[in-house]
Amino acid sequence: MQGAPKEMVMGEVYKVPTAWSRDSLCNLADYQRLYRQSLEDSDTFWREQAKTLKWDKLPTRIKNVSFVDPVSIKWFEDGELNVSVNCVDRHLKDRADQVAIIWESDDPGVDRKITYRELHEKVCRLANVLKDQGIKAGDCVTIYLPMIPEAAYAMLACARIGAMHSVVFGGFSPDSLADRIDDSGAKLVITADAGVRGGKHVPLKANADAALKRTTQQPRLLVFNHAGTAVEMVSGRDFDATDLMAEASPFCEPVAFNAEQPLFILYTSGSTGKPKGVLHTSGGYLLYASMTHRYVFDYQDGDIYWCTADVGWVTGHSYIVYGPLANGATTLMFEGIPSYPTISRFWEVIDKHKVSIFYTAPTAIRALMQQGDDPVRRTSRQSLRLLGSVGEPINPEAWRWYYRVVGDERCPIVDTWWQTETGGILITPLPGATDLKPGSATLPFFGVDPAIVDGEGRELAGVTEGNLIIRDSWPGQMRTVFGDHERFVQTYFSTFKGAYFTGDGARRDEDGYYWITGRVDDVINVSGHRLGTAEIESALVAHEAVSEAAVVGFPHDLKGQGIFCYVTLQKGIEPAEALRKELVAWVRREIGPIATPDIIQWAPSLPKTRSGKIMRRILRKIAANEFDNLGDVTTLAEPAVVEELITERRTF
Numbered sequence: 001m002q003g004a005p006k007e008m009v010m011g012e013v014y015k016v017p018t019a020w021s022r023d024s025l026c027n028l029a030d031y032q033r034l035y036r037q038s039l040e041d042s043d044t045f046w047r048e049q050a051k052t053l054k055w056d057k058l059p060t061r062i063k064n065v066s067f068v069d070p071v072s073i074k075w076f077e078d079g080e081l082n083v084s085v086n087c088v089d090r091h092l093k094d095r096a097d098q099v100a101i102i103w104e105s106d107d108p109g110v111d112r113k114i115t116y117r118e119l120h121e122k123v124c125r126l127a128n129v130l131k132d133q134g135i136k137a138g139d140c141v142t143i144y145l146p147m148i149p150e151a152a153y154a155m156l157a158c159a160r161i162g163a164m165h166s167v168v169f170g171g172f173s174p175d176s177l178a179d180r181i182d183d184s185g186a187k188l189v190i191t192a193d194a195g196v197r198g199g200k201h202v203p204l205k206a207n208a209d210a211a212l213k214r215t216t217q218q219p220r221l222l223v224f225n226h227a228g229t230a231v232e233m234v235s236g237r238d239f240d241a242t243d244l245m246a247e248a249s250p251f252c253e254p255v256a257f258n259a260e261q262p263l264f265i266l267y268t269s270g271s272t273g274k275p276k277g278v279l280h281t282s283g284g285y286l287l288y289a290s291m292t293h294r295y296v297f298d299y300q301d302g303d304i305y306w307c308t309a310d311v312g313w314v315t316g317h318s319y320i321v322y323g324p325l326a327n328g329a330t331t332l333m334f335e336g337i338p339s340y341p342t343i344s345r346f347w348e349v350i351d352k353h354k355v356s357i358f359y360t361a362p363t364a365i366r367a368l369m370q371q372g373d374d375p376v377r378r379t380s381r382q383s384l385r386l387l388g389s390v391g392e393p394i395n396p397e398a399w400r401w402y403y404r405v406v407g408d409e410r411c412p413i414v415d416t417w418w419q420t421e422t423g424g425i426l427i428t429p430l431p432g433a434t435d436l437k438p439g440s441a442t443l444p445f446f447g448v449d450p451a452i453v454d455g456e457g458r459e460l461a462g463v464t465e466g467n468l469i470i471r472d473s474w475p476g477q478m479r480t481v482f483g484d485h486e487r488f489v490q491t492y493f494s495t496f497k498g499a500y501f502t503g504d505g506a507r508r509d510e511d512g513y514y515w516i517t518g519r520v521d522d523v524i525n526v527s528g529h530r531l532g533t534a535e536i537e538s539a540l541v542a543h544e545a546v547s548e549a550a551v552v553g554f555p556h557d558l559k560g561q562g563i564f565c566y567v568t569l570q571k572g573i574e575p576a577e578a579l580r581k582e583l584v585a586w587v588r589r590e591i592g593p594i595a596t597p598d599i600i601q602w603a604p605s606l607p608k609t610r611s612g613k614i615m616r617r618i619l620r621k622i623a624a625n626e627f628d629n630l631g632d633v634t635t636l637a638e639p640a641v642v643e644e645l646i647t648e649r650r651t652f
């Protein structure tokens with residue numbers, strides 16, 4: 001199994017503080033009662049919860065789901081609502097002047113506060129611009145923006161007019177952007193001149209220009225001027241977004257859409273092939289995102305909430321934009337990085353804006369932990385009351401540091417397990433209800449019915465370890481792979497019939513707590529970023545010097561997993577340091593900096609079965625420097641290959 005924390009302490013328990021059990025939204029008794037109801041009488045439970053949204057037409061049909069042929073997932077299917085009204089308009093009555101978004105720029109001297117009233121105006125103006133550009137309900141708009149409030153305006157403006165957005169992370173290369181534009185059939189791309197991270201510019205507009213040179217789709221470009229850099233505007237194709245918004249009307253009458261109206265596509269990596277477009281719809285997704293945000297983070301009026309993810313990932317969608325705004329929260333959006341201008345930046349931002357709830361990734365925690373306690377201790381952090389973790393298993397050592405140093409042993413930590421596909425958090429502590437164990441995501445959220453199965457799909461009871469499945473649907477579940485329902489069925493519902501297969505392994509302990517052990521498929525998790533080994537392999541073999549490549553994850557102290565590439569060169573081409581560097585740069589350019597290989601090992605050939613299948617299990621062991629226990633090697637076509645790879649691996 002990949003990515004399992006090195007150490008899993010089972011005996012260490014952090015009890016719910018008495019004040020939390022008294023004052024939070026949900027204590028243990030509430031959790032147990034509501035959880036039981038959510039499974040035993042699911043329609044009643046979700047019908048009641050649905051009332052927390054503003055519907056134009058309240059749903060009467062709650063759930064209509066089949067996990068077997070034909071796989072079909074619908075929630076609240078006769079309900080109608082507008083997602084942007086839920087995130088903006090409905091708060092105008094009581095909290096028009098409350099800050100909706102705090103924007104903290106890369107430059108510590110610059111920030112901006114956007115109230116719900118302003119948010120409404122911006123979203124309306126941009127929605128009108130989209131309409132003027134001919135965007136209609138059901139169309140797709142690609143959003144390729146830095147971490148600026150305009151990203152939230154753009155998402156909500158799409159939602160307002162029933163268009164789907166496809167946010168592409170600003171760190172992706174022009175090629176990756178081009179693939180996503182073509183796959184989604186985007187009619188429009190919203191971008192900025194450049195993003196700013198750690199004092200450096202990320203040339204988004206130039207990347208978009210490069211992408212559009214190779215797409216079949218020829219969308220128009222709306223460009224925000226953010227960093228003040230000069231860009232070339234193609235006449236008739238590119239438009240200044242700020243100018244158009246200034247000219248547009250500040251009112252845009254919202255239209256009610258069906259609960260199953262597509263809200264967004266988000267591309268994510270799988271075991272095979274190109275990234276797939278995960279499709280989420282409106283009513284169920286929004287309900288699930290807002291409800292989990294409220295309960296998991298115990299969000300209450302007056303809280304200042306900060307999730308450090310990028311809006312290019314699902315965490316940014318659900319827990320920077322949709323969940324918090326649906327709850328009328330104040331959500332902080334940070335453009336920069338944790339180490340700029342100093343390694344105290346996160347904590348300084350917390351003090352500056354009096355952040356009370358802080359949600360980040362283990363990879364950031366580990367990197368900051370490495371710098372020692374001083375950069376944290378020199379800040380106050382008195383405003384903090386709750387900490388969260390997401391994206392990969394958190395090793396207990398990092399958990400304890402987060403708890404002791406960042407939270408001053410005062411703040412519970414919610415270790416939240418979920419996926420792009422799940423729309424929101426599925427396994428997590430609730431801070432007023434759940435005793436914590438470092439390294440465990442603990443217990444399922446309301447309506448989530450997990451189980452552990454063996455390789456044949458047999459359910460394993462009690463204390464056990466195996467593959468994690470979810471037996472029944474929850475409202476935030478993805479509905480399909482955009483344009484490829486068969487791939488959806490194959491990927492998630494064919495391994496274990498009648499259940500959703502997560503792709504993760506898990507252990508369950510004597511208290512029924514879940515411990516996620518990492519991916520059991522060919523997906524790797526690098527600094528909390530999800531990558532398919534197949535994508536990196538196809539980038540490598542696209543290089544003329546490469547004949548074959550196999551990519552696996554290996555344990556990495558900071559990143560959780562690193563990228564290990566075995567590369568077989570074309571006949572006649574000799575391994576060389578310069579070529580190694582070139583291949584690293586090549587992959588960065590093809591996919592983006594997040595896919596930068598950590599290690600390239602030359603492989604005269606790869607270990608294969610007699611039928612020609614690469615034996616990745618063995619490659620993973622070698623990459624991890626575990627040579628003693630390679631498992632069954634009797635099916636190897638040429639056992640000598642393994643010896644060669646081990647000998648080479650020992651040299652570095």
Ligand code: WTA
Pocket residue numbers: 268313314315389390391392393394415416417418419420421441502503504516518519525528529530
């Ligand atoms: C991993 C991110 C352990 C897991 C929200 C999952 C985690 C993949 C945790 C999804 C956690 C996420 N503990 N592992 N708390 N959270 N993962 O789609 O392997 O980018 O399948 O969604 O991240 O990554 P994705």
